[in-house]
Amino acid sequence: MRCLPLDLTATISQGKRGDCLPKYLRQVGFLCALALGWELVARLHIWPELLFPPVTSILGSLATEFSQGEIAGRTWHSLSLIATGLSLACLASFLASALAMLFPVLADALLALMAVLHPLPAIAILPILLLWFKTGPHSIVILIVFSAFWPLTASIYSGLRSVPVTQVEAGRNLGLKGLRLVWHVMLPAALPALMAGLRVSWARAWQASVAAEMVFGASGKDGGLGWFLYIRRYFLEVPAVFAGMLVIIAIGLFVENLLFTSLEHHTIERWGMSSE
Amino acid sequence: MKAVEQVEFRQVTKVFTAGRRTITALDGVSFTVKQGEFWTIIGPSGSGKTTLLRCLAGFETPTSGEILMAGQKVTGPGRDRMMVFQDLAQLFPWRTVLGNVTFALSLAHPEETLRRRQELARYNLELVGLEDYANLYPHQLSGGMKQRVAIARALGVRPQVLLMDEPFGSLDAITRTTLQSELLRIWAETKVTVVFVTHNIEEALVASDHIVVLARGGKVHALVTNTLPRPRQLDDPRFSRLWQHLHRLLEPAPHIPEPSSSGARGPEALPLAKPATGSASSP
């Protein structure tokens, strides 16, 4: 995820294989030192504690939020929205790129749309979404679909186009054509590109959904983590705001390093396709 | 075995247009393959061997003329003609060795039970000597093993004709010789018709009943029938006489410069790269 320290994410996945453990430990050490420094600065009371709370009270707030079940519920809400949105985006992207592969006219249309809409930050369509669909989870889901669809479609489509010709012909030789050829041969062959697209889409969608809930309170009362940050800031519960941020970071790290990495480990790496 | 006509090329011409240029890859090619025969297509680089095979496989449509398969005009790819490509990347990397073969079987014989398909797949892997590698993924195999799997996958479909475009072209000489003799054994066991493309005169002579010699420009330069008794002995004087004959047929005509590409094929392609000996017989 691009909003996270890249180096850290890279080394955690390497550290798992045991070759870069010292570096990984060094980075954890650095983060601990940072937290310690933060704590000391906060204790000096240079800035009001209300705005710059010490790490201990942030962690304390995290613990109470968890024990009261609030933050877990919000997290669950955010994750279920994003899971719904990403699944829909995957489905739509697959259909769009498969149709574009089968019908050149549709490919032109798709590429034109992509050229126009891909550069548009997803959050920029939120005002229109709110007018059309009102506030609520469905607006957020549509936003997630929109933000994930373009990068995902771009990578699936280019992945499908660069599938080795011999594999496609081997499939045709076996009697596959049309959507069945795309499904049985081209899509698995394009899996490395699909995975890369999924990583980007996840990051975009996650950013967009948190931002949307926060900026407009778009989700209404029953919101996710973005909404949590928004409402805690409103009541000036700053340690809780930081606690919410920690949860967002933790989810990012988890999805990036455990979910995607193990998904890749069990698929494209296992099949020797990851060099593509 | 009663020899039934299985593949018939009738005046097949294939012209490619690349930009403003037109390239005649095949020019009025005609020949007839009977069931169970082993045919080899040989010719210099660019003489249309691959194009011929791809037309028969149904991946290309002839510009004029037609190809008949058991009396029916070929209009597209089909499981009655299975192709083994030269490209080592023809296996599906996300399926195991066994998975590649069973996948082909599930498409070709959906009526069989899963169990039966597994049995058939294992039988075909045994045929190419890879039964112990069933659970490996293609990227864990050597080049020669990949080509064996491709052969097993193609044979599992039980095609009428096996098409092979220099399947051993990217392998080292020793592996190549081993696979050649295995192919001959498999051919004898399965009685499948084979149309085989090669650069290598020796490979052609060891294996085939009939040899189509293509000239540059895609014309059939000669049809050579090879009646030497099997297994073919390399030290048989008749073998070397036939070799000489084919070599003369393949010599470049004096006015066409030999492209350097044939030298890049490695030492196995030597017969074509060798300097001309004896009197030149221009086409």
Ligand SMILES: Nc1ncnc2c1ncn2[C@@H]1O[C@H](COP(=O)(O)OP(=O)(O)OP(=O)(O)O)[C@@H](O)[C@H]1O
């Ligand atoms: N898709 C294509 N578009 C344009 N020209 C083509 C195409 N395929 C083949 N050709 C041309 O047709 C001619 C015959 O090519 P082909 O690949 O059949 O030769 P070949 O005998 O298989 O050569 P090699 O021994 O090098 O594999 C060549 O001049 C080639 O440039």
Ligand SMILES: [Mg+2]
């Ligand atoms: Mg060729």
